[in-house]
Amino acid sequence: MSLTNVYHLRRVADTSAKSCLICYKPSTSVLITPDNKDFFYVCPAHLQDRHFCSPIVDTEADAKRQKEEAMAKEIEKVKQEYEEKQKRKKEKAKESSKDEKDKDKEKNNSKDKDKADSDSKANDEKERDEKIESIKTGTDTKTDNGSRIFALHKTFYQMRIDRLRGIERAKKNQERMKNPSLFPSVPSREL
Template sequence: MASFPNTYTHRKVADTAAKSCEICFKPSTSVLVTSDNKDFFFVCPGHLKDRGFCKPIIDEAAIAARKKKEMDAEVERVKQEFEEKQKKKKEKEKEKAKEKEKEKEKEKEEDKSKDKDKKDDEDEGKKSDEKSKSDEVEKAEEEPRVFGLAKAFYQQRIDKKKKCRDRAPE
């Protein structure tokens, strides 16, 4: 009979609260905690990637929601780019009409449109830099947070809890 579920959430604690890893005894700020807070232990982040120790529990609904959110953001970005291109196209058409009327102003208008294009190119470069930074933050959040211990380690945690409970004075 298990006194707690085999579902552990990965949490971080402050550097000052670091304690030894349950596996290798090195100081660690990563903690695995059950949902009902009945069991917790410190573990190195490297052990969380070891399939022999634990396996991530993937929440399909959360992944689907994240993908939908990313797709919506992408669609919105494409719509904005399309609208900007349409505005530029209309502006260029207006400029061409003015150019037909005045040949001397044509050269000046071309210089201005070239400057605008350079500024737009610089703005697009800045936007792509900001997007890459936000992608890095999202990648850090993509690490699994919920784990299930391997059978041997889970049984070891249960035995340890039973042993502590049996020792406790009543």
């Protein structure tokens, strides 16, 4: 029986909490092997203990985290560009409003422009929001800074192997006990 020393961290509901392997306090964190052969409950504090287990660096998760950071920077850049664009539009609107005050005929046109400006402003905001949403949907909103894959240290790993071997031995003994040919037969009386 081979058991790999790779355990994935999983969370369970608060109602399903069971005692920690180390301190026996209720815990919702479970370490489980990828092939589901072995699992046990452990407190999150014990996962930080360097004498219990060590995290396995997940390059995929690191790449994903870096991608999320790059997306956040891009979102900030888009926001800044939008704000600068709005400032320029306001300045142009102020300049055009001064020119419009001088001319009475353009007052009617300015009302139409104000409506058009407010419409274009609303459209710009919609475009900005859509762009931000499209960027956000490309990334996962889940941010978990801790490692999710661990390797147990030598003594704890050996303890898990011994436990599984003991369970296997107990099953074999139960099967043997059910087999009637295991027991000796009653001696026959021969004279």
